[in-house]
Amino acid sequence: MPIFPLGKECIFPPVELATKEGIIAVGGDLSPQRLLAAYRQGIFPWYSDPDPILWWSPDPRLILFPHELIVSKTMRKTLNKGEFHITCDTCFRDVMLGCSKPRKYGPGTWITNDILEAYCRLHEMGYAHSVESWQQDKLVGGLYGVSLGSVFVGESMFYTVNNASKVAFIAFVQRLGELGFSFIDCQVYTAHLASFGAIAIPRREYLKLLRQCLQHKTRSGNWQNIFNSPRY
Numbered sequence: 001m002p003i004f005p006l007g008k009e010c011i012f013p014p015v016e017l018a019t020k021e022g023i024i025a026v027g028g029d030l031s032p033q034r035l036l037a038a039y040r041q042g043i044f045p046w047y048s049d050p051d052p053i054l055w056w057s058p059d060p061r062l063i064l065f066p067h068e069l070i071v072s073k074t075m076r077k078t079l080n081k082g083e084f085h086i087t088c089d090t091c092f093r094d095v096m097l098g099c100s101k102p103r104k105y106g107p108g109t110w111i112t113n114d115i116l117e118a119y120c121r122l123h124e125m126g127y128a129h130s131v132e133s134w135q136q137d138k139l140v141g142g143l144y145g146v147s148l149g150s151v152f153v154g155e156s157m158f159y160t161v162n163n164a165s166k167v168a169f170i171a172f173v174q175r176l177g178e179l180g181f182s183f184i185d186c187q188v189y190t191a192h193l194a195s196f197g198a199i200a201i202p203r204r205e206y207l208k209l210l211r212q213c214l215q216h217k218t219r220s221g222n223w224q225n226i227f228n229s230p231r232y
Contacts, residue, residue: 003019003023003024003025003026004017004024004025004026004176005025005026005027006025006026006027006028006034006053006055007027007028008039010028010031010033010034011037012024012025012037012038012041012043012055015041015042015043015057015092015203015207018056018057018058018059018127019201020144021055021058022056022057022059022188023054023055023056024043024055024056024057025043025054025055026052026054026055027052027053028053028055029053030045030053030114030115030117030118031118032118032121032122032125032127033121034125035118035119035122035146038055039146039148039153040148040210040214041057042057042061042203042206042207042210043055043056043057043098044056044057044068044153044155044187045115046110047110047112048110049112056187057203058187058188058201058203059202059203060189060201060202060203060206061185061187061188061200061202061203061206062071062186062187062188062189062190062193062194062198062199062200063184063185063186063198063199063201063206063209064173064183064184064186064193064196064197064198064199065182065183065197066173066174066177066181066183066184067177068197068199069170069172069173069174069177069196069229070195070196071195071196072107072195073164074129075166075170076169078163078166078167078225079167079170083135083136083163083167084130084133084134084135084140084141084163084164084165084167085133085135085170086131086132086133086134086168086171086172086197086227087131087132087134087224087227088129088130088131088132088172088197088223088224088226088227089123089129089130089222089223090130090132091127091130091132091139092120092123092129092130092144092226093116093120093123094132094139095130095131095132095139095142095143095144095158096111096116096119096120096130096144096156097116098139098141098142098158098160099111099142099143099144099155099156099157099158100116101158111156115178119144119155122146125220126220126221126222127146127147127148127218127220128144128145128146128147129144129145129146129147129152129223130142130143131143131144131168131169131171131172132168133159133161133164133165133167133168135161135164140159140160140161140164141157141158141159141160141161141164141165141167141168142158142159142164142165142167142168142170143155143156143157143158143165143169144157145184145185147218147219147220148213148214148218149213149214149215149216149217149218150180150181150182150208150213150216151181151182151184151185151210151213151214152176152181152184152185153184153185153187154184154185154186154187157169169196170196171227173196175226175227179226180221181215182209182212182213182216183213184198185196185206185210198216
């Protein structure tokens with residue numbers, strides 16, 4: 001299956017034309033208009049320098065319904081200790097920079113400088129959000145993603161202290177459930193996310209759910225005040 005080359009217009013081919021791996025298009029740019037158009041069609045960018053921008057719509061798709069979140073006994077004990085202070089949208093760029101750093105058992109992530117600047121623009125527009133995990137006023141973990149309608153698309157997470165990103169993720173998913181979000185789009189399978197209750201569903205089913213989510217009003221703007229009890 002040929003990969004569709006993108007031009008100046010924010011137009012994507014039907015996701016059913018994606019390759020077996022899930023690549024639907026190549027090229028284009030990371031303008032806010034193109035990124036939002038992509039997310040509304042179940043497409044996201046994922047590439048590494050010096051490769052061109054690759055656009056993906058994998059099949060199956062990993063999603064997590066907030067009410068199906070699994071919190072292990074070990075994590076419940078961690079939550080009860082109150083080791084971390086969780087915030088939202090207080091330092092978006094720092095969270096992305098944390099996500100871009102080399103991992104303990106591998107190289108840095110796919111977050112290029114172009115990706116960093118593109119999502120910071122989405123954050124300024126009120127569509128991209130970060131969740132921060134703090135310990136003694138030090139940022140020790142977090143995650144970021146994009147919100148449209150009643151879906152949150154998670155992009156990446158990081159931690160420098162054990163369990164910091166897990167606690168942030170759990171707190172955030174629980175709060176999204178309280179706010180009426182339908183599901184968290186985890187994009188591709190990882191055992192880590194599956195352990196929280198994320199499930200893989202066919203792309204056609206995902207797209208049906210996505211269309212329903214997009215009928216809801218997007219909760220845009222700054223999310224600094226969404227947490228009621230930010231101590232975990």
